[in-house]
Structures are given as C-alpha cells and as structure tokens.
Amino acid sequence: MFIYFIFGFACAIGHHAFYASLNGKPANDQFLMLRYGTVLAFASKAGLSVAVIVAFQQRVWTTVRRRVMSIAALDSLFAATEDLIALLNWELFKNARIAILLAVFVWVSPLVVILTSNTLLVEPRTIVTNTTCPGVRTLNFSFEDTADWRKPARIDQLFEIPASLWNTTKPEGADPPEGWFDYYTAPSPSFQRTATIGAFLEQAVMRKNAQVETCGSGWNCTFEINFTAPAYKCTELASGVGSKPVNLTQESGGSIAAPFDTDILLPKGKYSYYAFTSGGEYSTTQMKDVGIGGKPISDPPYPKNFGALRTEPVVWIGYSNIADPSKPVPQNPSDPGWDTAFIPSLFACENYESHYVVTFNYTDAMQSTKVTNLTFLRPVVNTTYLPHIDADDGTADNVTANPESNYIFPQDVARYRRTAAYHSLGFMLRYFLNGTIEMEDRSLVNPVANTNAIQTKLIDPKSNYFPRPGLAGLVQNFYEEIIMSMLGNPQFVAVVWAAKPDQQSGGGKTFLPFDEDEELETAHGDDGDADEDDGERFLYPCTKSRTANMYHYNVRDLWIVYTIAILMSLVGVVFGAMAISAEEGGKVRDTLFSSIVAATRGPALDKVRWEKHDGSFLVGDDGNDGGSVHVAEDVKKLRAGYGLLARGEGFGSSVIGLSASSASSLRQSIKRGGYYYGFGLEGDVQQIRVRRGSTVF
Structure with a gap:
C-alpha cells in the first residue's frame, strides 16, 4: 500500500518534470509527447488507486469485524470497487462510510488521466530573440567619391552602379592634355527606375529575398542602421486664407521669397496643389556646342563655372486641404461657407546632408521602415538662389547663387561626385513633386493634374485628388x-x-566579403564564391521573431488535480494503516478467493437455506447449472458478520468482556481448535476489537 502510494506520487512528480521540460519549446512530436504524458498520468493514477484499493480492503475487513450487516450489504461492500451499482446500497452508508468513500475515489480516479492530459497545450506564441543577422546592408555615400565610371568596381561578376551619369571634357587619345574633368549630367537610369518603383509602391523598395537572406526562413526580424544621406528639411511659411508667406532664411545667410502666395490656392484661387521645384536646377546642357559624351567642341580653357553645382533647388509647395472632411463641401464659390471650406498652406524644403537612424522590419515577407532619428547636418550646396539674374559666365547654365565661393566644382573630384549623387536623389523627388492640380471649373469635379505627384502617396484619390493632410511631413x-x-x-x-x-x-549573394588586401574587382576570384566563414564577419545585431506552435504547460491545473488525488489517496492510506493496526498482530488482509473461502469455512453458515424456494440449488435463470447464479432474496436479508465462532453451540450472548488473562486463555483455546474466525449470522458470531491491555468481544 505504501509502496503503491510512493510510486503514484513519484509518477506525478515525473509528469510535472516532463511537462515542465517541454514548456516554451517548439511543439515537435506532439502526439508522442502527449502519449508520454498520458503514460505518466496513468501510472500515477494506477499507483494512487491501487494504494486506495489496498486500504479499502483493510477497511472492508475492519468493517465486517465491527458491524453486522445484511448479506446483500456484504455483497455490495466486497464488490464496491468492481460494481458501480453496489454503491447504491443505503446500508453501506450507515455502516461502512469510510470504505465507501475509498471506493468512490477508485471510481473517480480515471479523472486524473483525463484532466491532466489537458494541461499540456499547444498554442501559437511569438518567439523573440536578440541575435545577429547576415545580409544587413546600409548606405555609405563616400564610395561615390571615388567611383570611376570608366573602371567600375565589380563584385561577383556584377558591376557597381553609381547614382549619376557623367559627361567629360576628356578627348579621345592615349595622352590627353592636363586639365580635363568629368562633370555631372543626370541621375543614372538604374536609380531613376528604383526611385520610380519606390514612388509607385508608396514604400521603400525591398531587396529580392531580403527577409530569407537576412532573417532566415520562417523568421521575422528587426534591425537598426545608421548612415549619412540627403534629407529635405521643410519649413512652413504660410497657413490660412489670405496669409502671406514669410521669406525663407537659408544657412548661407541669404533670404529668398516664395515664388507664389496662397491666393492661387483654394478657396481664392483654383489650385489644390501647386509645386515649383525647378528654380536653380542644374542644366544638363552646360555648353551649347558639345560632341559625343558632352565634350565641348571648343578647346580649353573652359569657363570657370563649367559643370559647377551652384545651388540645390528649393522645393516650394502650396496646397489646400478641406477644413472639415465630415461636412459637405460647397460645390461653387457662390455657395455659403466656400471661403472657410479650405485651408491653404505653403511650405519650402531644402536639401540637407543628414544623419539617419532607421529601423527596418521584415514581417511575413513585407518590409517596413521607420526613421527613428534624423539630424540635419549641412545644406547639400550652401548657397541662395538668385532668380531673374543672368549668370553670363560663358556657360549655358543660367543659374546664379550667392555666395559663389560655395559653388562645388568638378575639379574637387571627391566632394563633387558625392554632391552630384545627392543632387540626383533630390532631382528624382523634385521630378515627382513639380506641377499642379487645378480645379478648372471651380466645381471640384474632374481635377486637371499636371504633375507626377498624382502617382504618389502624397495625393489622395479618395478625396477628389486633394493633397493629404500634413503634406510637408509626407514629402520628407x-x-x-x-x-x-x-x-x-x-x-x-x-x-x-x-x-x-x-x-x-x-548585388550577388548574401555574403560577398572580400580580402581587404586584394583589389575589389577580383574580390572573389573567377567563380565569385565567398568562403563560408566570411559570413560571420558580416553578422549584424538584430532582433528575430517568429510565431510558432509552442508547448504551454498549465502547472496550476495539473497540480490542482494531482493535489486532490494525492491527498485523497493519502487519507485512504492513513485509514488503511489504521485498519491494519486494528488487526491483532497488524496483519494485512485481502479479498482473494482463498481468503474468502477461509472466512466462510465451517458449519456456522450451514443452517442457512441457500436454495431458492423451487428447491433447486443455486440454479441460473435458465434452469441450468452455471447460469446466472442468484441467492434467494430472503437469505440476502439475513444479517452476518465476521468474528469468533465456537465449534459447539455458540456464545449465547452478543458481547462478552474478558480480562487480559481470560483473553490469553481464549487465544490458547483458539489454537487448540475450540474456536475459529469466520463469517457467521448475527447471534452466532462475536466480533472483537483489539485494545491495549484487553480484548473485547
């Protein structure tokens, strides 16, 4: 009994330890793990149940030694753990309450297996781990300083692409004269394509297979990069009907007036969007007479400002928003409320070299970016454009700006090339922004768009192509x-x-490192393969996450079940131990066939007529031996118990008290065969209780 209890308790501990080891881990081999858990639960249930069954057997014998009950009640008592119907005998609840409670536990113990099996669940859970990721890229425009379009760098058989196209003054020939230089022409076709795709997607273009290469298959990831690149700094100059824009004060010390005011915007004007972005734009025709590749026909020396980046155009944008989108918008200037239905605004944006801190997130094959910090460092070209003033400097570029000393010249190769790259980036933005959206008939229907901005996220097609609110921030x-x-x-x-x-x-594989001591063009040799170990050199801090099926162990639920089961089993074991201690000599009883035969031997029960009233002896319902055997109903009403029986006439009284010396003499008489233990009818059997110092019959 005690061993069974300890075994059941140990299996419960093992069940807990097994599930605890699975908690929070990927749900692999679910059915196998659940089977293992069920085996442990069944073993625990079996150990605790068997311990209670043994205790029940001890209580059965203690009960029949102390109580006289009907034969039917004795049938139910001995069958209580095998026949659920036996528990319905009311007499048992009067004379064998403890035994019945133990039997009830045996019947409900399968709930241990059922209830504990539901404590290990599989649920989707997001796993987050701080680790490193391969394939993370950032921007470094210092490589534009030295990029040579004549000898482009090549990595994995793919040429590196600059952001700009170039013309040159270098004549053909092996030994060109000194003083030649390359000068800027326009954004490169590759960058124009990339910028256009980004504009149409309304988000940053994602590299093909970027998530798999960076995060790994099945993972999402987030990382933060920082770099220096251009950014537009926007300043609001006017807002409201009739407002007059203030001048834009620039870092160069100059001040420039807006080329238009809010009167051209709704409600006074007819434009919902008006952008002027070409003031001071670099001319792709620097000299009128040039040959192939932009080489001037004339001989040097060339004009001083030939190819110079004189200024970076300021973006001027005026737009009107609907004041209250929840209210009907007036359809005609003569309608009441027309003058207050729109809010015109005007702002200017300057191109600054800036420091970025950007968070990239890859989730479910989708990329999202967020600029978490942006620091404006310096203007890309620190000059102020002077409109309506001719340059008259011998070039075809009629742009004048102050101070001229801040012009960036082609002879300053590194600075010029990087500034040209910044200019190319800004040029693509200005290309999309420039133009107008006009409400031609003033009825706010059929707007006339003369701008590429209508192809971007800046204009809301669901709001009759009005610009979206907060346009300055959206432009940035x-x-x-x-x-x-x-x-x-x-x-x-x-x-x-x-x-x-x-x-x-x-642009090749995920890892394309090269030996710093070798030329970039031959970084990976002819086959373009990188060493596997090189990948570790390019691991970058990131946070990886994924949603996966994980094991979740409900510790509380499992231990509620086991605590109840263990406590009930322990109580049963205690009652069983008390029953054993009540036995003379502390003997452990059982309900084996041999034990029942031994308890019913002798002539004490021979006087009972066990036959049915038809005279047949223990016959089945079908009249044949070996059928469904029943004892006569009147016999079942007889009361019997277990105790001491005399081989003669019996004791003649129900209770006899003996002194300790008399009890000793009785034991000697039992040994000589004068008395024996067994089942007998009420009045024939004397039930004993062992107490310290004496025996009571």
Whole structure:
C-alpha cells in the first residue's frame, strides 16, 4: 500500500518534470509527447488507486469485524470497487462510510488521466530573440567619391552602379592634355527606375529575398542602421486664407521669397496643389556646342563655372486641404461657407546632408521602415538662389547663387561626385513633386493634374485628388523612402555591409566579403564564391521573431488535480494503516478467493437455506447449472458478520468482556481448535476489537 502510494506520487512528480521540460519549446512530436504524458498520468493514477484499493480492503475487513450487516450489504461492500451499482446500497452508508468513500475515489480516479492530459497545450506564441543577422546592408555615400565610371568596381561578376551619369571634357587619345574633368549630367537610369518603383509602391523598395537572406526562413526580424544621406528639411511659411508667406532664411545667410502666395490656392484661387521645384536646377546642357559624351567642341580653357553645382533647388509647395472632411463641401464659390471650406498652406524644403537612424522590419515577407532619428547636418550646396539674374559666365547654365565661393566644382573630384549623387536623389523627388492640380471649373469635379505627384502617396484619390493632410511631413518621408529604396538594389555604389560600412556588398549573394588586401574587382576570384566563414564577419545585431506552435504547460491545473488525488489517496492510506493496526498482530488482509473461502469455512453458515424456494440449488435463470447464479432474496436479508465462532453451540450472548488473562486463555483455546474466525449470522458470531491491555468481544 505504501509502496503503491510512493510510486503514484513519484509518477506525478515525473509528469510535472516532463511537462515542465517541454514548456516554451517548439511543439515537435506532439502526439508522442502527449502519449508520454498520458503514460505518466496513468501510472500515477494506477499507483494512487491501487494504494486506495489496498486500504479499502483493510477497511472492508475492519468493517465486517465491527458491524453486522445484511448479506446483500456484504455483497455490495466486497464488490464496491468492481460494481458501480453496489454503491447504491443505503446500508453501506450507515455502516461502512469510510470504505465507501475509498471506493468512490477508485471510481473517480480515471479523472486524473483525463484532466491532466489537458494541461499540456499547444498554442501559437511569438518567439523573440536578440541575435545577429547576415545580409544587413546600409548606405555609405563616400564610395561615390571615388567611383570611376570608366573602371567600375565589380563584385561577383556584377558591376557597381553609381547614382549619376557623367559627361567629360576628356578627348579621345592615349595622352590627353592636363586639365580635363568629368562633370555631372543626370541621375543614372538604374536609380531613376528604383526611385520610380519606390514612388509607385508608396514604400521603400525591398531587396529580392531580403527577409530569407537576412532573417532566415520562417523568421521575422528587426534591425537598426545608421548612415549619412540627403534629407529635405521643410519649413512652413504660410497657413490660412489670405496669409502671406514669410521669406525663407537659408544657412548661407541669404533670404529668398516664395515664388507664389496662397491666393492661387483654394478657396481664392483654383489650385489644390501647386509645386515649383525647378528654380536653380542644374542644366544638363552646360555648353551649347558639345560632341559625343558632352565634350565641348571648343578647346580649353573652359569657363570657370563649367559643370559647377551652384545651388540645390528649393522645393516650394502650396496646397489646400478641406477644413472639415465630415461636412459637405460647397460645390461653387457662390455657395455659403466656400471661403472657410479650405485651408491653404505653403511650405519650402531644402536639401540637407543628414544623419539617419532607421529601423527596418521584415514581417511575413513585407518590409517596413521607420526613421527613428534624423539630424540635419549641412545644406547639400550652401548657397541662395538668385532668380531673374543672368549668370553670363560663358556657360549655358543660367543659374546664379550667392555666395559663389560655395559653388562645388568638378575639379574637387571627391566632394563633387558625392554632391552630384545627392543632387540626383533630390532631382528624382523634385521630378515627382513639380506641377499642379487645378480645379478648372471651380466645381471640384474632374481635377486637371499636371504633375507626377498624382502617382504618389502624397495625393489622395479618395478625396477628389486633394493633397493629404500634413503634406510637408509626407514629402520628407517620401524622399526618405526614395533614398532607402537604394538598398533594394545592392549593386548601387553606396550600398555597403552594415557590419562593415567600409566594404561594398555588391548585388550577388548574401555574403560577398572580400580580402581587404586584394583589389575589389577580383574580390572573389573567377567563380565569385565567398568562403563560408566570411559570413560571420558580416553578422549584424538584430532582433528575430517568429510565431510558432509552442508547448504551454498549465502547472496550476495539473497540480490542482494531482493535489486532490494525492491527498485523497493519502487519507485512504492513513485509514488503511489504521485498519491494519486494528488487526491483532497488524496483519494485512485481502479479498482473494482463498481468503474468502477461509472466512466462510465451517458449519456456522450451514443452517442457512441457500436454495431458492423451487428447491433447486443455486440454479441460473435458465434452469441450468452455471447460469446466472442468484441467492434467494430472503437469505440476502439475513444479517452476518465476521468474528469468533465456537465449534459447539455458540456464545449465547452478543458481547462478552474478558480480562487480559481470560483473553490469553481464549487465544490458547483458539489454537487448540475450540474456536475459529469466520463469517457467521448475527447471534452466532462475536466480533472483537483489539485494545491495549484487553480484548473485547
């Protein structure tokens, strides 16, 4: 009994330990793990149940030694753990309450297996781990400083692509004269394509297979990169009907007036969107007479400002928003409320070299970006454009700006090339922004768009193509997304490894490191394969996450079940131990066939007529021996008990008290065969209780 209890308790502990070891782990081999848990639960239930069954057997014998009950009640008592119907005998609840409670536990013990099986669940859970990721890229525009379009760098057989196209003054020939230089022409076709895709997608372009390469299959990931790149700094100059825009004061010390005011915007004017972005734009025709590749026909020396980046155009945008979108908008200027139905605003944006901190997130094959910090460092070209003033400097570029000393010249190669890259990025933004949206018939229907902005997220087609609220911030964000779209094509010169910003990544495989002592063009040899160990050099801090089926162990539920079961089993064991201690000599009883035969031997029960009234002896319902055997109903009403029986006439009284010396003499008489233990009818059997110092019959 005690061993069974300890075994059941140990299996419960093992069940807990097994489930605890699975908690929070991926739900692999679910059915196998649940089977293991069920085996442990069944073993625990079996151990605790058997311990109670043994205790029940001891209580049965204690009960029949102390109580006289009907034969029917004795039948139910001995069958209580085998026949559920036996528990319905009311006499048992009067004379054998403890035994019945133990039997009830045996019947409900299967609930241990049923209830504990539901404590190990499988649930979707997001796993988050701080680790490192391969394939993370960032931008480093210092590589534009040295990018040579004549000898482009090549990584994994793919050429690096600059952001700009170039013309040159260098004549053909092996020994050109000194003083030649390359000068800027326009954004490169590759960058124009990338910027256009980003504008149409309304988000930064994602590199193909970026999530798998960076996060790994089945994972999402987040990482933060920082880099220096251009950004537009926008300043509001006017807001409200009739407001007059203030001048834009620039870092160069100059001040410039807006080229238009809010009167051209709704409600006074007819435009819902008006953008002027070409003031001071670099002319792609620097000299009138040039040959192939932009080489001037004339001989040097060339004009001083030939190819110079004189200023960076300011973006001027005026727009009107509907004051209250929840209210009907007046359809005609003569309608009441027309003058208050729209809010005109005007702002200006300058191109600044800036420091970015950007968070990238890859989730379910989708990329999202967020600029968490943006610090404006300096203007890309620190001059103030002077409109309506001719340059008259011998070039075809009629742009004048102050101070001229801040012009950036082609002879300053590194600075010029990087500024040209910044200018190319800004040019693509201005290309999309420039133009107008006009409400031609003033009835707010059929707006006339003369701008590429209508193809971007800046204009809301659901609101009759009015600009979206907060347009200045959206313009800044739009430019940021154009710049970050460069990461979608790692062949761009400025794209580098985030872990090693001084090394270009190339557009080939995930890991394309090269030996710093070798030339970039031959970084990986002819086959373009990188060493496997090189990947570790480019691991970058990131946070990986994924939603997966995980094991979840309900410790509380399991131990509620086991605590109840163990306590009930322990109580049963205690009652069983008390029953054993009540036995003379502390003997353990059982209900084996041999024990029942031994308890019913002798002539004490021979006087009972066990036959049915038809005279047949223990016959079945069908009249044949071996059928369904029944004892006569009147016999079942007889009361019997277990105790001491005399081989003669019996004791003649129900209770006899003996002294300790008399009890000793009785034991000797039992040994000589004068008395024996067994079942007998009420009046024939004397039930004993062992107490310290005496025996009571």
